[in-house]
Amino acid sequence: xxxxxxxxxxxxxxxxxxxxxxxxxxxxxxxxxxxxxxxxxxxxxxxxxxxxxxxxxxxxxxxxxxxxxxxxxxxxxxxxxxxxxxxxxxxxxxxxxxxxxxxxxxxxxxxxxxxxxxxxxxxxxxxxxxxxxxxxxxxxxxxxxxxxxxxxxxxxxxxxxxx
Amino acid sequence: xxxxxxxxxxxxxxxxxxxxxxxxxxxxxxxxxxxxxxxxxxxxxxxxxxxxxxxxxxxxxxxxxxxxxxxxxxxxxxxxxxxxxxxxxxxxxxxxxxxxxxxxxxxxxxxxxxxxxxxxxxx
Numbered sequence: 001x002x003x004x005x006x007x008x009x010x011x012x013x014x015x016x017x018x019x020x021x022x023x024x025x026x027x028x029x030x031x032x033x034x035x036x037x038x039x040x041x042x043x044x045x046x047x048x049x050x051x052x053x054x055x056x057x058x059x060x061x062x063x064x065x066x067x068x069x070x071x072x073x074x075x076x077x078x079x080x081x082x083x084x085x086x087x088x089x090x091x092x093x094x095x096x097x098x099x100x101x102x103x104x105x106x107x108x109x110x111x112x113x114x115x116x117x118x119x120x121x122x123x124x125x126x127x128x129x130x131x132x133x134x135x136x137x138x139x140x141x142x143x144x145x146x147x148x149x150x151x152x153x154x155x156x157x158x159x160x161x162x163x
Numbered sequence: 164x165x166x167x168x169x170x171x172x173x174x175x176x177x178x179x180x181x182x183x184x185x186x187x188x189x190x191x192x193x194x195x196x197x198x199x200x201x202x203x204x205x206x207x208x209x210x211x212x213x214x215x216x217x218x219x220x221x222x223x224x225x226x227x228x229x230x231x232x233x234x235x236x237x238x239x240x241x242x243x244x245x246x247x248x249x250x251x252x253x254x255x256x257x258x259x260x261x262x263x264x265x266x267x268x269x270x271x272x273x274x275x276x277x278x279x280x281x282x283x284x285x286x
Contacts, residue, residue: 007263021266025273029280033269039276043268045261 014131019124027113027120031089034111035059045069054078061086065094081106089113096126105129176228180247183227188212189220193243196230200242 008020023030033039037055046052049072056066066080081095092111108127113120128134183189192206207217221241224230228247233240 007266019262023266023270023273025277029273029276030269033272033276039272042272044265046268047261047264 011134015128015134017126017128017134019126021122023120023122024118025120026089026118027115028089030113030120030122031092034092035088040067048072059083059086081109084108104133107133176247179227180229183223183229186220186223189224192217192220192224192241193229196241196243200233200240202238202240206241 006021010018010020012018033043035057037052037057040057041052041055044052044067046069050069052067053070053076054066054068056064058064061083063083064080065083066078068076068078070076078099079096081097083092083094085091085093090113092109094109095106096109097106106129110125110127112123112125114123115121184193188210191210195201195206195209203214203217203221206221207214210217221230221232224241225232229244230241231244233242
């Protein structure tokens with residue numbers, strides 16, 4: 001894997017988490033991979049026996065999407081939302097809400113695709129309803145929260161290694 | 164933006180672990196305990212803290228599952244428990260791996276789509 005394949009996670013504002021990743025493909029393909037059920041089924045959240053039980057996309061402004069994943073043990077996890085802006089192949093805005101809410105309120109996802117020399121930079125911003133909601137997500141495992149928690153862990157683990 | 168419930172450790176446990184780790188004194192106490200068990204008196208010394216203050220921190224660490232306390236009523240030595248720490252690290256790594264995994268599968272799919280597009284273009 002080359003360096004461009006590395007994912008970056010940042011927190012530009014206190015309600016946001018932004019993930020950036022470069023793909024070696026034109027952006028219309030990346031856009032399709034995010035919006036066509038037959039393509040989503042191939043990559044989003046499908047691992048360790050988890051597959052899509054429901055993968056429905058009504059790609060129009062005001063149209064809904066609905067994803068339900070099912071694990072080998074029969075456990076299910078669902079989420080969905082509504083498309084707010086669709087500008088293929090450069091921009092997609094949608095709401096997101098998990099069935100078993102693990103943060104308060106809905107979040108707003110904005111995906112921006114920029115293409116250069118055949119590579120596409122995918123910037124995915126998730127805007128939460130409040131700083132508390134965002135921080136809740138961070139604590140459960142993304143960037144700054146991850147970074148901070150990791151720093152805390154690092155500090156402990158390092159001192160363990162030394163002693 | 165992604166499934167997060169894939170077999171994670173109990174949420175309350177993780178919250179307690181991260182909350183416990185957020186305090187520098189508690190991290191220092193953990194670091195000290197990494198070199199061996201210690202009593203409240205022994206822990207209070209290097210930190211220039213009252214035993215009551217140290218006891219409070221130990222309670223938080225114990226609730227988070229990061230340490231356990233001995234039964235010896237006099238000393239009640241504290242010792243570090245690796246599992247809560249390991250669970251926390253593992254969960255964070257799993258979360259990141261979920262997205263890295265998603266995007267690696269997407270890489271493979273895009274390669275395939277590019278090849279198909281190329282083929283079609285030449286027909």
